[in-house]
Amino acid sequence: xxxxxxxxxxxxxxxxxxxxxxxxxxxxxxxxxxxxxxxxxxxxxxxxxxxxxxxxxxxxxxxxxxxxxxxxxxxxxxxxxxxxxxxxxxxxxxxxxxxxxxxxxxxxxxxxxxxxxxxxxxxxxxxxxxxxxxxxxxxxxxxxxxxxxxxxxxxxxxxxxxxxxxxxxxxxxxxxxxxxxxxxxxxxxxxxxxxxxxxxxxxxxxxxxxxxx
Amino acid sequence: xxxxxxxxxxxxxxxxxxxxxxxxxxxxxxxxxxxxxxxxxxxxxxxxxxxxxxxxxxxxxxxxxxxxxxxxxxxxxxxxxxxxxxxxxxxxxxxxxxxxxxxxxxxxxxxxxxxxxxxxxxxxxxxxxxxxxxxxxxxxxxxxxxxxxxxxxxxxxxxxxxxxxxxxxxxxxxxxxxxxxxxxxxxxxxxxxxxxxxxxxxxxxxxxxxxxxxxxxxxxxxxxxxxxxxxxxxxxxxxxxxxxxxxxxxxxxxxxxxxxxxxxxxxxxxxxxxxxxxxxxxxxxxxxxxxxxxxxxxxxxxxxxxxxxxxxxxxxxxxxxxxxxxxxxxxxxxxxxxxxxxxxxxxxxxxxxxxxxxxxxxxxxxxxxxxxxxxxxxxxxxxxxxxxxxxxxxxxxxxxxxxxxxxxxxxxxxxxxxxxxxxxxxxxxxxxxxxxxxxxxxxxxxxxxxxxxxxxxxxxxxxxxxxxxxxxxxxxx
Numbered sequence: 240x241x242x243x244x245x246x247x248x249x250x251x252x253x254x255x256x257x258x259x260x261x262x263x264x265x266x267x268x269x270x271x272x273x274x275x276x277x278x279x280x281x282x283x284x285x286x287x288x289x290x291x292x293x294x295x296x297x298x299x300x301x302x303x304x305x306x307x308x309x310x311x312x313x314x315x316x317x318x319x320x321x322x323x324x325x326x327x328x329x330x331x332x333x334x335x336x337x338x339x340x341x342x343x344x345x346x347x348x349x350x351x352x353x354x355x356x357x358x359x360x361x362x363x364x365x366x367x368x369x370x371x372x373x374x375x376x377x378x379x380x381x382x383x384x385x386x387x388x389x390x391x392x393x394x395x396x397x398x399x400x401x402x403x404x405x406x407x408x409x410x411x412x413x414x415x416x417x418x419x420x421x422x423x424x425x426x427x428x429x430x431x432x433x434x435x436x437x438x439x440x441x442x443x444x445x446x447x448x449x450x451x452x
Numbered sequence: 453x454x455x456x457x458x459x460x461x462x463x464x465x466x467x468x469x470x471x472x473x474x475x476x477x478x479x480x481x482x483x484x485x486x487x488x489x490x491x492x493x494x495x496x497x498x499x500x501x502x503x504x505x506x507x508x509x510x511x512x513x514x515x516x517x518x519x520x521x522x523x524x525x526x527x528x529x530x531x532x533x534x535x536x537x538x539x540x541x542x543x544x545x546x547x548x549x550x551x552x553x554x555x556x557x558x559x560x561x562x563x564x565x566x567x568x569x570x571x572x573x574x575x576x577x578x579x580x581x582x583x584x585x586x587x588x589x590x591x592x593x594x595x596x597x598x599x600x601x602x603x604x605x606x607x608x609x610x611x612x613x614x615x616x617x618x619x620x621x622x623x624x625x626x627x628x629x630x631x632x633x634x635x636x637x638x639x640x641x642x643x644x645x646x647x648x649x650x651x652x653x654x655x656x657x658x659x660x661x662x663x664x665x666x667x668x669x670x671x672x673x674x675x676x677x678x679x680x681x682x683x684x685x686x687x688x689x690x691x692x693x694x695x696x697x698x699x700x701x702x703x704x705x706x707x708x709x710x711x712x713x714x715x716x717x718x719x720x721x722x723x724x725x726x727x728x729x730x731x732x733x734x735x736x737x738x739x740x741x742x743x744x745x746x747x748x749x750x751x752x753x754x755x756x757x758x759x760x761x762x763x764x765x766x767x768x769x770x771x772x773x774x775x776x777x778x779x780x781x782x783x784x785x786x787x788x789x790x791x792x793x794x795x796x797x798x799x800x801x802x803x804x805x806x807x808x809x810x811x812x813x814x815x816x817x818x819x820x821x822x823x824x825x826x827x828x829x830x831x832x833x834x835x836x837x838x839x840x841x842x843x844x845x846x847x848x849x850x851x852x853x854x855x856x857x858x859x860x861x862x863x864x865x866x867x868x869x870x871x872x873x874x875x876x877x878x879x880x881x882x883x884x885x886x887x888x889x890x891x892x893x894x895x896x897x898x899x900x901x902x903x904x905x906x907x908x909x910x911x912x913x914x915x916x917x918x919x920x921x922x923x924x925x926x927x928x929x
Contacts, residue, residue: 371613378606384598387602391602391605391606391609394606394609395609397613398609398612398613398616401613401616401617401620402616404616404620404623404629405616405619405620405623405629405631406629407628407629407630408568408619408622408623408628408629408630408631409568409619409631410566410568412569413566413568413569413572413631416568416569416572416573416576417568417571417572417575417612419572420572420575420576420579423576423579424575424579424601424605427579427582427583427601428601431582431586431594431597431598431601434589434594435594435595435598438591438594439591439594444598447594447595447598447599448595449591449592449595450592450595450596450599450673450674450677450678452673452733452737452742
């Protein structure tokens with residue numbers, strides 16, 4: 240059990256690095272989708288006895304993060320007809336190295352710092368925080384609106400990982416509410432990116448600079 | 453009762469999506485507003501209706517926020533009907549649905565006794581207000597909406613991480629992971645201190661972004677600047693009050709955990725920093741709606757400062773939530789009227805509003821005097837209480853800085869406001885002969901009447917409410 244769980248967390252971290260190192264937006268959408276599916280699978284391995292709410296949450300997470308949101312993003316991408324993130328603030332390779340460093344530091348900081356957690360669960364906190372940081376890196380160093388949304392999704396995935404520690408604190412209705420919020424926000428964002436593209440003829444958020452002091 | 457507060461506006465929102473008549477739809481808003489105020493009044497009068505389920509109940513703190521949100525929404529909703537009359541050529545389906553859904557979601561946030569549920573509701577208010585900012589479909593409003601969504605979503609995501617940290621701090625304390633407010637307060641003394649502190653910082657940043665505390669306020673001038681009057685009012689008085697309540701919940705837990713001094717320091721710092729930032733950006737501000745946004749940043753700072761100082765100042769801060777909502781209502785609605793008459797919102801084009809829209813211009817000027825803390829208006833009482841609280845508790849530096857920043861804001865805001873209302877109006881605007889309509893002026897006048905009324909007389913029931921909220925927070929006057 241623990242070996243599988245550890246392997247899954249390592250996979251999540253590797254996907255973070257792939258997301259940082261890939262300039263094709265469509266590929267990043269797919270990477271984040273795979274990460275979403277993994278996040279749906281992980282809870283099934285954490286708990287010895289599965290209850291109905293846990294299974295429902297897992298299925299809903301996989302459906303939303305693995306399929307529905309990627310499909311919405313792919314459609315938004317097709318509508319605006321762009322393919323690549325050109326000239327990010329930090330190049331792809333440097334940002335991958337930065338991400339790897341962040342992961343390393345997080346693991347050093349949290350390794351063994353949390354005594355109460357044993358086995359596979361001990362990876363939850365560092366993986367979560369490292370994923371949040373990677374999400375931030377993507378969000379702040381990419382300029383295309385859709386890339387920034389992908390950064391937000393990675394950040395959100397990181398927060399989701401943390402919630403795996405707290406299953407008893409988060410009832411099903413709240414879990415579903417969070418997923419619904421995520422769905423609606425991506426829905427609104429995909430409409431707005433389309434309108435940004437029409438109004439400004441680009442998805443580069445640096446064009447959005449009329450409003451300032 | 454609580455179910456009506458939450459479900460009725462959401463039902464009206466769903467109905468607005470279905471109903472095909474563009475002329476009828478706007479009236480759903482006052483309908484939701486009237487029902488909401490009626491239930492709120494009942495809940496205030498009869499405390500036995502305040503409990504519903506384990507996670508949904510109106511505690512003494514929530515009732516203060518509920519009252520200010522409800523009153524603000526009611527008057528704004530009438531104004532929204534008048535506003536939509538000017539936009540007859542466009543479908544108001546999404547506008548009405550979002551405006552109504554906002555009321556349901558903010559009520560859910562206010563009534564939540566579960567921090568996860570509260571987070572879901574507050575995130576929901578961000579999402580439903582985005583289409584409202586976007587209503588004009590201009591490139592500027594697209595830009596504002598994008599920034600609002602991105603900054604708001606990231607901020608609120610950090611609040612979620614902070615919420616989880618809080619549950620984990622409770623787990624580490626040996627009381628099990630929980631997000632139930634009552635259980636968290638009970639578990640607070642045993643919580644793991646580093647995790648609790650980390651949680652407080654993340655929650656302060658997260659909900660502070662929604663409140664618009666500096667330096668997380670960057671979305672605010674853009675969003676408030678591009679939103680219509682009624683939307684600006686519910687953003688500046690509704691969304692911010694909800695986020696403030698969230699912050700108070702966290703503060704309560706932090707104080708119960710014995711980390712009150714740590715939380716106070718951060719709140720006082722953020723409060724004064726927000727006031728200073730607002731002051732800097734308000735000087736020479738040509739855009740009077742962006743000016744109102746910075747005024748909102750300032751007043752969120754005042755709230756944070758009041759809570760941070762505690763005691764008498766906390767009482768002042770709770771009162772200020774209500775005062776700020778009502779005054780912001782008057783300011784945003786009158787600013788909306790002025791903007792419509794001139795089709796502009798900068799002092800380059802807007803001059804002599806006294807001649808063009810005399811009523812709205814007078815209300816705008818009165819609103820400015822009120823919000824900057826001049827007597828006899830309501831905010832004077834609350835701001836003065838916070839000031840005397842600061843001096844009474846020996847925080848002379850904070851108190852002095854508070855006064856200085858109030859003065860800077862008064863001067864900065866005053867210059868812009870006087871430019872708007874005084875002087876000679878451009879000929880082409882006068883020739884257009886814009887007439888103020890009843891639906892867009894009566895709500896504005898009502899807001900101002902409430903602000904003046906609360907300035908000279910605070911009804912006993914309100915005093916009781918605030919006192920109970922103080923007791924609930926475990927604080928003494």
